[in-house]
Amino acid sequence: xxxxxxxxxxxxxxxxxxxxxxxxxxxxxxxxxxxxxxxxxxxxxxxxxxxxxxxxxxxxxxxxxxxxxxxxxxxxxxxxxxxxxxxx
Numbered sequence: 001x002x003x004x005x006x007x008x009x010x011x012x013x014x015x016x017x018x019x020x021x022x023x024x025x026x027x028x029x030x031x032x033x034x035x036x037x038x039x040x041x042x043x044x045x046x047x048x049x050x051x052x053x054x055x056x057x058x059x060x061x062x063x064x065x066x067x068x069x070x071x072x073x074x075x076x077x078x079x080x081x082x083x084x085x086x087x088x
Contacts, residue, residue: 005031006083007022007032007033007034007036007037007083008032008033008083008084008085009033009034009037009038009043009052009083009084009085009086010034010036010037010052010055010056011056011076011079011080011083012034012036012056014031014034018031019035020034020035021033021034021035022034022035022037022038022039023035023038023039023040023041024040024041025040025041025042026041027040032084033085037085043085049080049081049085049086052080052086053073053076053077053080054073056072056076057069057070057072057073057076058072060072060075060076
């Protein structure tokens with residue numbers, strides 16, 4: 001089974017869809033980050049991991065009726081520290 005490729009900042013599934021890849025300073029595609037999080041070699045927002053979790057949980061709960069916003073936050077709290085942007 002193929003591993004799902006997710007943005008290493010917000011965890012949005014981006015797969016092999018290059019249209020969703022962020023861009024490096026030289027304009028090349030960066031498959032680690034999505035277009036919403038990374039543009040021209042920089043993150044698009046100066047946001048903390050907790051703020052990103054709160055932001056993303058709202059969309060997860062909206063997209064999945066079986067998932068509450070609090071449940072989404074709990075899932076993301078386990079995942080985000082493993083992502084490249086947030087890993088210490």
